[in-house]
Amino acid sequence: xxxxxxxxxxxxxxxxxxxxxxxxxxxxxxxxVDYFSKAISYKYQLVNDGGTVLDEEFSLxxxxxxxxxxxxxxxxxxxxxxxxxxxxxxxxxxNKLSGFKNEKISVLKKHTHLFRLEAPIYHPNxxxxxxxxxxxxxxxxxxxxxxxxQTDFGIWExxxxxxxxQIIQYKYGLLNTDSGQVFDIEYGDxxxxxPNAEKNSLQIKxxxxxxxxxxxxxxxxxxxxxxxxxxxxxxxGVGEFPDLxxxxxxxxxxxxxxxxxxxxxDTTANYTWTDSYPYAxxxxxxxxxxxxxxxxxxxxxxxxxxxxxxxxxxxxxxxxLIDYEQMISGKWNYVKAVFELxxxxxxxxxxxxxxxxxxxxxLLPYSAFCVQRDKYKTPNFNDWKTxxxxxxxxxxxFFTAKSKDFDTTMLHSxxxxxLHLQLKDAIDYTHGLGISVKGDxxxxxxxxxxEAWTEPELFGMNFQAGAPPDQFTDLGQNWEFPTYNWExxxxxxxxxxxxxxxxxxxxxxxMRIDHILGFFRIWRMPMSATxxxxxxxxxxxxxxxxxxxxxxxxxNEDRYCKPFINDQILWDYFGDERDAIHNQxxxxxxxxxxxxxxxxxxxxxLSDYFKENPQGxxxxxxxxxxxxxxxxxxxxxxxxxVYHPRFNINKTKSYQYxxxxxxxxxxxxxxxxxxxxxxxxxYQKAMETLPVILNSTDMLICGEDLGLVPDSVPxxxxxxxxxxxxxxxxxSENIAWYNPKNAGYMNVVTASSHDSSTLRQWxxxxxxxxxxxxxxxxxxxxxxxxNLEPQLAEIIMKQHLYNDAMLAxxxxxxxxxxxxELAHPNPDEERINNPAVFPHYWRYRMHLNVEDLLKKDDxxxxxSAWVKDSxxx
Numbered sequence: 001x002x003x004x005x006x007x008x009x010x011x012x013x014x015x016x017x018x019x020x021x022x023x024x025x026x027x028x029x030x031x032x033v034d035y036f037s038k039a040i041s042y043k044y045q046l047v048n049d050g051g052t053v054l055d056e057e058f059s060l061x062x063x064x065x066x067x068x069x070x071x072x073x074x075x076x077x078x079x080x081x082x083x084x085x086x087x088x089x090x091x092x093x094x095n096k097l098s099g100f101k102n103e104k105i106s107v108l109k110k111h112t113h114l115f116r117l118e119a120p121i122y123h124p125n126x127x128x129x130x131x132x133x134x135x136x137x138x139x140x141x142x143x144x145x146x147x148x149x150q151t152d153f154g155i156w157e158x159x160x161x162x163x164x165x166q167i168i169q170y171k172y173g174l175l176n177t178d179s180g181q182v183f184d185i186e187y188g189d190x191x192x193x194x195p196n197a198e199k200n201s202l203q204i205k206x207x208x209x210x211x212x213x214x215x216x217x218x219x220x221x222x223x224x225x226x227x228x229x230x231x232x233x234x235x236x237g238v239g240e241f242p243d244l245x246x247x248x249x250x251x252x253x254x255x256x257x258x259x260x261x262x263x264x265x266d267t268t269a270n271y272t273w274t275d276s277y278p279y280a281x282x283x284x285x286x287x288x289x290x291x292x293x294x295x296x297x298x299x300x301x302x303x304x305x306x307x308x309x310x311x312x313x314x315x316x317x318x319x320x321l322i323d324y325e326q327m328i329s330g331k332w333n334y335v336k337a338v339f340e341l342x343x344x345x346x347x348x349x350x351x352x353x354x355x356x357x358x359x360x361x362x363l364l365p366y367s368a369f370c371v372q373r374d375k376y377k378t379p380n381f382n383d384w385k386t387x388x389x390x391x392x393x394x395x396x397x398f399f400t401a402k403s404k405d406f407d408t409t410m411l412h413s414x415x416x417x418x419l420h421l422q423l424k425d426a427i428d429y430t431h432g433l434g435i436s437v438k439g440d441x442x443x444x445x446x447x448x449x450x451e452a453w454t455e456p457e458l459f460g461m462n463f464q465a466g467a468p469p470d471q472f473t474d475l476g477q478n479w480e481f482p483t484y485n486w487e488x489x490x491x492x493x494x495x496x497x498x499x500x501x502x503x504x505x506x507x508x509x510x511m512r513i514d515h516i517l518g519f520f521r522i523w524r525m526p527m528s529a530t531x532x533x534x535x536x537x538x539x540x541x542x543x544x545x546x547x548x549x550x551x552x553x554x555x556n557e558d559r560y561c562k563p564f565i566n567d568q569i570l571w572d573y574f575g576d577e578r579d580a581i582h583n584q585x586x587x588x589x590x591x592x593x594x595x596x597x598x599x600x601x602x603x604x605x606l607s608d609y610f611k612e613n614p615q616g617x618x619x620x621x622x623x624x625x626x627x628x629x630x631x632x633x634x635x636x637x638x639x640x641x642v643y644h645p646r647f648n649i650n651k652t653k654s655y656q657y658x659x660x661x662x663x664x665x666x667x668x669x670x671x672x673x674x675x676x677x678x679x680x681x682x683y684q685k686a687m688e689t690l691p692v693i694l695n696s697t698d699m700l701i702c703g704e705d706l707g708l709v710p711d712s713v714p715x716x717x718x719x720x721x722x723x724x725x726x727x728x729x730x731x732s733e734n735i736a737w738y739n740p741k742n743a744g745y746m747n748v749v750t751a752s753s754h755d756s757s758t759l760r761q762w763x764x765x766x767x768x769x770x771x772x773x774x775x776x777x778x779x780x781x782x783x784x785x786x787n788l789e790p791q792l793a794e795i796i797m798k799q800h801l802y803n804d805a806m807l808a809x810x811x812x813x814x815x816x817x818x819x820x821e822l823a824h825p826n827p828d829e830e831r832i833n834n835p836a837v838f839p840h841y842w843r844y845r846m847h848l849n850v851e852d853l854l855k856k857d858d859x860x861x862x863x864s865a866w867v868k869d870s871x872x873x
Contacts, residue, residue, distance in 0.1 A: 003046060003047070003054065005021040006044070006045050006047055008042060008045060009040065010060070012037075038064060038065055040065070043056065044057050058081040058691040058694070061206065063204065066114070069200060069202040071200055073203045074204045075206065077208055080719075081691070081694075082719060084120065084210065085119055087700065088120040088700075092218070092220075092700055093153055093218075094509075095431050095509060096434060098434060102150070105149050108159065111159040111202065112162050112203060113204075113205060114158075116207065117148065117156045117157075117210060118207075118208055120154035121150075125177045126177070127147060127148065127156075128174065129145035129172070129173045129175045130160075130171075131145040131173060131182075132171065132190075133190075134168065137160070137162070142173070143182075162195065165195060166195055167192060167194065169192050172186050173186065184213065193205050214745070217745060219871055220806070221867045222260055223256050223811075224261075224753075224809050224812070225811065226842075227241065228276075228844075229844050230243040231317070231846040232246055234295065236294065236312075236313050236317065237315075238291075238322050238327050241426045242425070242426055245430065246850040246854070247259060247850055249854055253860045254864045255867035257434065257872075258436055258437075258809055260510075261438070261439060263278040263281065263514075264278070264287055265278075266282055266283050268370075269373075270377075270378070275324065275328070276843060278442075280479075280481075281445070281449065282379060283362065283369070283450040283451070284451060285359070285362040285363075285366065285503050286363075286366045289331060290324075290327065290331065292418060292419050292422065294334045299338050299345070299346070301334055302337050305337055321829065321843040322845055335411075336411065343407070346414055352414060352417050355420065356417075361499075362450070362503075365390065365450050366416070367398065367410075367413045367416075368395045368405075369453060370409075372386070378448075381453045436509035440514060441500075441513050443515040445482065446481065452482060455496070459483065459485055460484065464478055464479070464526075465480075465482070466479050468523050468532060468708055469532070470706075472836050477532045477835055478531060479838075484518075484522070486685070490689075493692065497692075501697040502696070502697075505699055508699055509700065510699055510702060512704055513701060513702065513703050513704060514704050515704055515707075516705055516713070516722070520712060520713060521537045521538060521540060522538055523537060524536065524538045529603050534646070536632050536644035539681060539682075541678055541681055543642060543644065552661075554662065560629070561632065562629060563654075564653065565628070566593050566594070570594065572653070573621045573624075585597060628653050629646055645673050645674070649666065675710075679710050679712040680712075682713075690720055690722070701722050702722065702724075702748050703722045703723065704725050705724050709732050722746075723748050725747070726740070726747050726748065726749045726805070727751075727753055728749075728751055740803050743805040745804050745806055748806065748808075749805040750800065751796050755832075758814065758831060759813075760813075763787065763788040777799075778796070790817065797815070801872060811832075812846065825847070830844065831844065
């Protein structure tokens with residue numbers, strides 16, 4: 001009661017006009033609208049009597065009107081975001097239908113109906129047909145079905161003259177243009193349309209949700225490999241953008257149609273191996289100079305450096321792992337030499353000037369940031385002597401010829417231009433083969449990045465983002481990124497996110513959103529913490545003092561929120577060294593309890609002290625003891641203090657010394673906090689941000705939803721048609737592993753990820769588990785072999801290919817594991833990242849050249865046959 005629908009028509013100039021609809025006796029809603037234009041964009045909203053929007057469409061209706069009618073009667077339906085036409089009509093479809101030309105529909109004055117269906121068809125030799133219960137619709141005979149015209153990607157239309165005294169029943173079907181046969185029609189009830197006897201009106205049936213059968217939907221297989229891991233004959237000890245073209249050639253041979261890579265943004269903070277971490281970009285726009293091919297620059301290397309370059313290149317390319325510091329140092333030396341030699345020509349290059357103009361919003365502050373970082377030997381702008389605070393007017397002079405920093409500024413800009421050209425060339429080549437590229441969007445930004453410098457108001461610079469304890473680590477993760485200030489971002493319609501997606505869309509057709517849970521809530525820590533265990537969810541419904549009282553919990557801030565230390569705990573942690581430890585780091589209260597001294601009372605203070613005063617084995621123990629708390633305080637904006645239970649509270653030593661009554665009351669509170677009270681809030685927050693961001697891009701969006709997943713996450717992802725990630729050994733359910741055959745369509749299935757061990761490593765991690773998996777999942781009898789044999793790796797791969805999931809994407813290492821000759825001789829060198837180790841050196845390289853893969857015909861034909869047979873072409 002008290003709910004109604006309204007129509008929002010998007011007028012020219014951004015104006016929106018509202019029209020309320022009336023509910024009629026046949027169960028439909030209708031309205032009459034005076035509108036004078038050749039096209040219309042609109043959507044529906046559900047509102048209450050007070051005007052509050054209860055629900056709304058996230059995808060617009062778009063219609064074009066023929067010129068020869070005075071009136072249009074439009075029949076349509078609520079357009080759910082998770083209708084196939086809204087998530088499958090994307091950049092991948094455009095790649096699959098390369099060379100597509102819009103067909104033109106003829107609408108004559110005699111026509112009574114225009115049928116319009118949104119249905120992305122990925123098979124170039126399939127098309128939509130219409131058939132129904134009268135002569136004009138073929139009287140349900142397949143051979144007389146009416147072909148429809150594809151007037152735009154995934155938009156099918158046909159205009160017909162239909163009987164004026166008969167209810168029209170119809171369905172859509174699929175025609176194979178090679179055979180000329182209709183091979184399928186929609187399942188379910190017939191669709192219907194009213195007759196139209198009005199001479200000057202055209203009835204438009206704007207239909208949605210073609211009822212695809214599983215085999216008719218888009219399915220694909222792909223390979224996941226970081227660009228840095230690609231090894232080619234011409235490499236410089238690291239993968240480069242041109243190497244993607246060779247990988248694409250291999251993918252074409254094997255029928256793989258998706259290349260998935262890790263983030264490729266510039267992470268250069270200090271030119272050391274810690275910069276190898278691809279999720280800590282200093283700019284969300286700039287590309288990483290490590291991917292630049294010196295030999296593909298617009299200008300050649302100076303003759304006097306060619307021999308030296310070739311020597312270093314051969315040395316680095318022979319290494320089994322990336323030597324990041326030698327590689328990046330070498331590249332910068334050579335690119336500087338090329339720039340210096342050809343500077344006059346470069347600065348006059350019109351295309352380069354246009355690149356600067358087109359990208360000045362991010363390129364100018366990025367280049368200035370790089371100059372400042374190198375000048376002061378740190379990306380921490382708080383430590384710079386000049387320009388600590390970004391002021392655009394004071395940065396602009398960096399790009400004037402009179403500036404002493406002009407040459408260096410232009411160098412960084414030119415490197416970005418060359419990176420763009422090389423990446424775009426590789427992407428265009430890949431698209432030409434009908435192959436799509438899936439990128440990776442980090443959830444956070446680096447604390448000392450261009451974005452933190454230029455727009456600090458958009459971020460929570462006083463906090464750190466991370467993840468709670470999970471299968472990777474019992475201590476949680478601290479990524480050290482600032483959190484997002486969603487309230488500030490909302491004020492300008494999430495401009496920052498829209499611009500970011502627009503930039504990514506230059507290159508990518510699909511996008512993996514790293515830790516999509518961050519759009520619901522983030523795990524944040526105060527700056528005083530170094531471990532993720534001392535974090536809490538934000539936003540969250542916290543615990544207030546009134547709740548402690550209502551639950552009969554005798555809350556005391558010193559006891560509950562500070563590390564609890566007594567004689568027994570000291571002994572458990574430090575044994576015979578307990579006296580020396582507490583004398584140095586703690587206050588003795590002479591009642592059997594202790595507290596950390598002021599100068600050591602946070603993990604950060606301890607960690608900083610240990611940098612100058614190493615304490616050996618005691619360091620980790622002391623930092624761990626700092627986390628022996630029950631609740632974490634948070635000061636709100638209005639100055640009030642609220643509380644969050646520490647994760648795994650019942651595993652703390654502090655918890656063990658509570659009374660049974662306190663334990664029971666805190667257990668109930670803990671369950672309510674983590675598993676009951678938050679979902680409504682998190683659903684609301686995600687639905688505020690994700691729809692706006694998704695509607696700004698034409699990429700297929702995939703969400704990495706691993707970890708502690710609240711119920712609201714799959715609900716939102718389903719409603720917004722975001723594909724989920726399924727890693728077999730990381731099931732969201734309380735089971736040992738998930739069976740790929742149970743994967744639904746809106747999933748990306750894989751056997752491992754860049755954050756996990758490879759299949760061959762995993763096989764050795766738990767022999768009891770391996771044996772059970774061998775017998776039950778792989779269907780093998782007897783004792784599991786000591787190593788994962790190629791034939792077993794094949795079974796695992798096939799189980800992930802033969803299912804209903806939209807995408808099956810595997811790390812390159814897992815393909816190679818299916819071949820005895822091609823598998824890496826040392827499986828332990830194949831792991832890309834270990835989340836339990838931070839910082840981690842990201843230095844994995846293929847052990848063979850990509851060119852060599854192209855020559856492995858038996859191997860390639862085997863993979864090609866799997867992909868074809870599993871209907872993933």
